[in-house]
Amino acid sequence: MLGLMQPKKLLISSLITHAARHHGTTEVVSKTVEGSVHRYTYADVERRSRQLARVLLGLGVKAQDRVATLAWNGHRHLEIYYTVSGMEAICHTINPRLHPDDITYIIDHAQDCVVFVDTSFAPLIAEIAPRIAGSVRAVVMMTEPALMPDIPMPAGMRLLCYEDLMAGADEDYAWPEFDENTASGLCYTSGTTGRPKGVLYSHRSTLLHAFAVNMAGALGFKATDRILPVVPMFHVNAWGIPHAAPMAGAALVMPGRHLDGKSLAELMNQERVTMSAGVPTVWMGLLQHLRASGERLATVERIMTGGSACPPLLIEAFGDEYGIEVQHGWGMTELSPVGTYNSPKPAQAGLTREQRYQHTLKQGRALYGVDMKIVNDAGEELPWDGVQFGDLKVRGPFVASAYFGEPAGSALDAEGWFATGDVATIDPDGFMEITDRSKDVIKSGGEWISSITLENIAVSHPDVAEAAVVAALHPKWDERPVLLVMPKPGRTIDPASVLEVYEGKVAKWWLPDAVLVVDELPHTATGKLQKTTLRTKYRHYLDQQPGQQTVPAPG
Ligand code: ADP
Secondary structure, three states, X not given: OOOXXXXXXXXOHHHHHHXXXXXXXXXXXXXXXOOOEEEXXXXXXXXHHHHHHHHHHHOXXXXXXXXXXXXXXXXXXXXXXXXXXXXXXXXXXXXXXXXXXXXXXHHHHHOEEEEXXXXXXXXXXXXXXXXXXXXXXXXXXXXXXXXXXXXOOOOOOEEEEHHHXXXXXXXXXXXXXXXXXXXXXXXXXXXXXXXXOEEEEEHHHHHHHHHHHOOOOOOOOOOOOEEEEOOOOOOHHHHHHHHHHHHHOOEEEEOEOOOOHHHHHHHXXXXXXXXXXXXXXXXXXXXXXXXXXXXXOOOOOEEEEOOOOOOHHHHHHHHHHHOOEEEEEEEOHHHOOEEEEOOOOHHHOOOOHHHHHHHHOXXXXXXXXXXXXXXXXXXXXXXXXXXXXXXXXXXXXXXXXOOOOOOOOOOEOOOOOEEEEEEEEEXXXXXXXXXEEOOOOEEEOOEEEOHHHHHHHHOOOOOEEEEXXXXXXXXXXXXXXXXXXXXXXXXXXXXXXXXXXXXXXOOHHHOOOEEEEOOOOOEOOOOOEOHHHHHHHHOOOOOOOOOOOOOOOOO
16 A cells, blocks of 8 residues: 655755745845856746756757756856756766866766856866867856856857856756656766766666755754855855755855855855854864964854865864854765764763864764664675774765665675775774775785874874875785874974884884875865875885884784
8 A cells, every 4th residue: 555645756956946935035145256246036046046947948958868967056057057957968967177087087977068167267178178079069147238258169069158148048948857767867986996987867866865964963044044054056066965955945155266265264254154164174274274374263163074084173163263163074975965863962071172082083973874884895884883994885875875876786795885995993883984995005914004194193293294004015015004204384394203103003013114204195086094005106216225123022
């Protein structure tokens, strides 16, 4: 027997029609690429999205066609999110920080037919236009006619202006109903290894993720919130905020292209932002600005950090000096993207300030909709004791089952689990802590050493700005850790003093065999340490260095 409830489909268009009807006057504020501030409401977003649907129909966009964006967080990007998925096409967000060859590969792989572009990416689109002419028939610059750049287009590809097209379109459009499992969005992972791979979201997975992140134990938006997503809409769906905020009726403050500490502090205060989300690098930049300028953030209550490990300093400084709670989450493109969030359970009630801050460094407990486990090399599940670490696997209705172009289920093991590529512990309360990426863990004499743990300790040294630990081949132990440290501006690092900070914090056999001071460390397009380059470069470092430090046997 089927239930007798209304068979209303979980479609993305319902998010924006809900916001327009029930939170119609709530603001969406955007710092435009050109520098001005644009403000309107959810009612305007929905109306203009219908207008944009008429534009795209006019450009020949059909159901399931891929429509790409190369854009910062802003109101037009939001309209494109809702229009493209709402009209049953697929919104393909592209990370403009990728190498142009990767962008060309992605556009060709996705077979995008239209690309929306912010004017700041005009040189990029001019460079790649001849190479994407196979599928792309129109480039729409997201601006007004007066600000249109002049870009030569190859034969068969049109250069169009967003506001010009909108001026010629009416709003007479009704959002269609279709199967909630229909593809809605496409995002390629950055390809830290191999070619980028496309994750293809559905309407159902997007809505379930929006519900999950909106729970009180996660992002938990309220209609009184004003949210500033620093995390980009061009990668990992800005952690689901463009969907979760309208669902809750929270106002959005879009930062555009300037994500430095000064610009963010100014926007946060001007627009009375209550909550913001971004990667640790962004928060370190904001902290440096606040400390240097003496400014305060008048309305910000909490910030979410994720995307890479959270430096302890962030939690302490924002908590103690500014009264802002730092919340830590973990996820990946393949998880829509949020998988865990670190919010307390009753067991954390009695923690001291230090213990609480220490606990926040963990990546958190599973959102509803995500199950997780850790396994050893033989694939056997490991206990949740907070000590043993193994490969982290996940499953759930907003976890990818395959990459774009591959058969459904092909990214899963026989029991339907997806291997995240992260190595983690899970404690008895269900809090997961990443100890490494599978490829970065150092396998010394059959035991695992966490590169992330060693990096976190290294950055507690007063002269160290950033640290990377890589596995170097070793004749006796197979692999041993080599530590690379980059000094803070104007400082010099004494390598021996860096080893001293490890005292009492890790077992002796975890100590790096070498400490090398470098001028800079390479990063990926999403701002993470590019370990692949470093691994290749330092793979044979210890082989080639006579008389390296000898270490006691593991255990
Ligand atoms: P990429 O940037 O490589 O395209 P994602 O943006 O999907 O991929 O990044 C996912 C990865 O980022 C995770 O598998 C994990 O290694 C890392 N990551 C995400 N959040 C955290 C966190 N809070 N702490 C440590 N690592 C994290």
